[in-house]
Amino acid sequence: MEHDKVEVEKLPMCDFCRIEDGVENPAQYDGRTIFGRWSSMCDKHFEKYGIGLGLGKGQKLVLAVNEDTNEYRTENKPNREVV
Ligand SMILES: [Zn+2]
Numbered sequence: 001m002e003h004d005k006v007e008v009e010k011l012p013m014c015d016f017c018r019i020e021d022g023v024e025n026p027a028q029y030d031g032r033t034i035f036g037r038w039s040s041m042c043d044k045h046f047e048k049y050g051i052g053l054g055l056g057k058g059q060k061l062v063l064a065v066n067e068d069t070n071e072y073r074t075e076n077k078p079n080r081e082v083v
């Protein structure tokens with residue numbers, strides 16, 4: 001099992017974008033920060049505040065997709081998708 005990547009149905013928002021800039025920006029990473037707590041982070045803030053990837057450090061968030069068709073698995077469709 002990989003420890004540096006996690007599949008999610010929906011990306012959370014970056015905690016730092018919201019706190020520092022007041023904007024909603026999808027997070028690409030979930031990990032421990034230099035402050036010691038875990039946060040959702042976008043690319044920019046992961047570089048700035050993240051301590052790395054791996055067990056106990058951080059994980060890259062990827063949307064769950066079917067590797068063969070490159071489409072969202074039916075049981076994992078993002079909530080925002082309108083049928
Ligand atoms: Zn951010």
